[in-house]
Amino acid sequence: MAKPFASSADTAAKEQKLEVLADGVYALTAEGDPNIGAIEGEDFLVCFEALATPVAARKWLAKLREHTDKPVRYLVLSHYHAVRVLGASAFDAETIVAHENTKALVAERGKEDWESEFARMPRLAEGAGSVPGLTWPTLTFADRLTIDLGGDRGELVLRWHGRGHTEGDITAWLPREKILFAGDLVEAEAALYTGDAFHREWAESTLDSLKALGAEQLVGGRGGVSRGREAADAAIEQTRNFLRVMIREVGAVRERGGTLKEAFEATHTALAPRYGHWPIFEHCLPFDVSRLWDELSGVERPVIWTAERDREVWAQLQG
Secondary structure, X not given: OOOOOOOOOOOOOOOOEEEEEXXXXXXXXXXXXXXXXXXXXXXXXXXXXXXXXXXXXXXHHXXXXXXXXXXXXXXXXXXXXXHHHOOHHHHOOOEEEEEHHHHHHHHHHHHHHHHHHHHHOHHHHOOHHHOOOOOXXXXXXXXXXXXXXXXXXXEEEEEEOOOOOOOOOEEEEEOOOOEEEEEOOOOOOOOOOOOOXXXXXXXXHHHHHHHOOOOOEEEEOOOOOEEOHHHHHHHHHXXXXXXXXXXXXXXXXXXXXXXXXXXXXXXXXXXXXXXXOOOOHHHHHHHHHHHHHHHHOOOOOOOOOOHHHHHHHHHHHOO
16 A cells, blocks of 8 residues: 655644753754754844744744744754755744755755655644745855854854755754754764765765764754753754665666666665664655665756755656
């Protein structure tokens, strides 16, 4: 029997949990749904990620407003994917910050990604009609951007560590508190989506750069907060292992002249015992393997996902 397309059958609401990680530092997790965060400056807020729609974002903001009424000066977007960015208008932010590659990706494939992701994950697209249009960064950078939080609150460092989940992923790092908002470069007990990834670079130099920060609390793109250096490092390493297993299995099938379907089946068999029970594993893996097959075949940049292409790949690999 064919599996329901992507997350179309995932209709159960997830319990949201707001956690205070340090004075004025917040994370909202939701049982494997996308995470989101906020950092207080002296008289303003920096918010990290925007969720899929303004309707969904307003629910997060209502929880945040139980702790602070400071206005949002900066909305930081870790990358371009629709379920992370299209709720941006709810924040009324003075400045929307992203990597320069993310802005280029919005221009190149933002509309297609919007249609693709909302079809893959309809539950996350709550109030889809409230999205006013594509989210455009108003401030971009190449390698590093530091935000002075004012008073005695220190600084927030935004960094690009190299290509990974996409070409433009950035993290938000609080060096004084050693708290890292890693976006989808790290998942803590949630499956990786790698359909727009650069697997080999991500698995090595990009994750090496993240790990070198020495985070003592880490908020990944999905899953719970990793508390303590050991747990933060473990989240990075389980992410790295997922990537390495994929590279090994897909590479072996390609080298022996096998098919994409065989590569998917081999990868599924290798990953399922450890990762198969994690959120969105079955959803992600066909798109992950398809992109990695292309990458190992010499396709440097990810092919644009469209709603039609999504269905074709799903039918081929999960059908």
